[in-house]
Amino acid sequence: MSGLLQSYAAKFTGTSSELLEKVYQHTLENHAHAHMISGHEQGRFLAGISKIKQAERILEIGTFTGYSALCLLEGLSEDGVLHTLELREEDAKTAQIFFNEHPQGDKIKIHLGDAKEIIPTLNELWDIVFIDADKVSYVDYYELVVPALAPGGVIIADNVLFHGQVLEDPITGKNAKAIHHFNEWVKQDPRTDQVLLTLRDGLLLIWKK
Numbered sequence: 001m002s003g004l005l006q007s008y009a010a011k012f013t014g015t016s017s018e019l020l021e022k023v024y025q026h027t028l029e030n031h032a033h034a035h036m037i038s039g040h041e042q043g044r045f046l047a048g049i050s051k052i053k054q055a056e057r058i059l060e061i062g063t064f065t066g067y068s069a070l071c072l073l074e075g076l077s078e079d080g081v082l083h084t085l086e087l088r089e090e091d092a093k094t095a096q097i098f099f100n101e102h103p104q105g106d107k108i109k110i111h112l113g114d115a116k117e118i119i120p121t122l123n124e125l126w127d128i129v130f131i132d133a134d135k136v137s138y139v140d141y142y143e144l145v146v147p148a149l150a151p152g153g154v155i156i157a158d159n160v161l162f163h164g165q166v167l168e169d170p171i172t173g174k175n176a177k178a179i180h181h182f183n184e185w186v187k188q189d190p191r192t193d194q195v196l197l198t199l200r201d202g203l204l205l206i207w208k209k
């Protein structure tokens, strides 16, 4: 999206909390891979879906510094739980510090380790799954969570345009190839339907037929 369109979209998107602004600024100033953070418009989208769904069980794959988890928390029901999975201890620690600053932060459970090993241990039916970790594992994550979607549950997969590299012919990058393979995989899956949204780096919103 052009810079002007981006600014216009940001201007007419609702505001984020002070805590979210703090997480965003802290990540920009201190993290070598700050570009991975969801950011304002995507964050408002995640918060909106969570509120519409009034989700009871949310799974996030890829916590990073906690920004998207705090957005998803906004719609979590009173007795809801948000499980978020992170491989890197340092990021999980940073996220936990920010979760502790939120009055509902104890509803977020961080699991440290490889998401592929942790997901099968979580015996839940998911209202929302946000896939935002290593791109080469997206199909594995998808296959692990589709059977565990609650009725009306949705999966949101991030970076499905992979910085526009999915348009290359042939696609050369490992991650772009993996993402294109994921997009093809979901498209041919008779169990689900989906829409690819061109928000930020592309979001695939998926639901069971």
Ligand SMILES: C[S@@+](CC[C@H](N)C(=O)[O-])C[C@H]1O[C@@H](n2cnc3c(N)ncnc32)[C@H](O)[C@@H]1O
Binding pocket: 036, 037, 038, 039, 061, 062, 063, 064, 065, 066, 067, 068, 069, 085, 086, 087, 088, 091, 113, 114, 115, 116, 132, 133, 134, 137
């Ligand atoms: C794009 S960032 C997540 C951004 C975050 N959702 C946000 O919007 O602020 C991806 C995260 O996934 C984590 N990750 C990568 N591979 C993983 C794995 N196999 N299991 C769990 N987390 C993983 C990375 O360490 C990184 O923090």
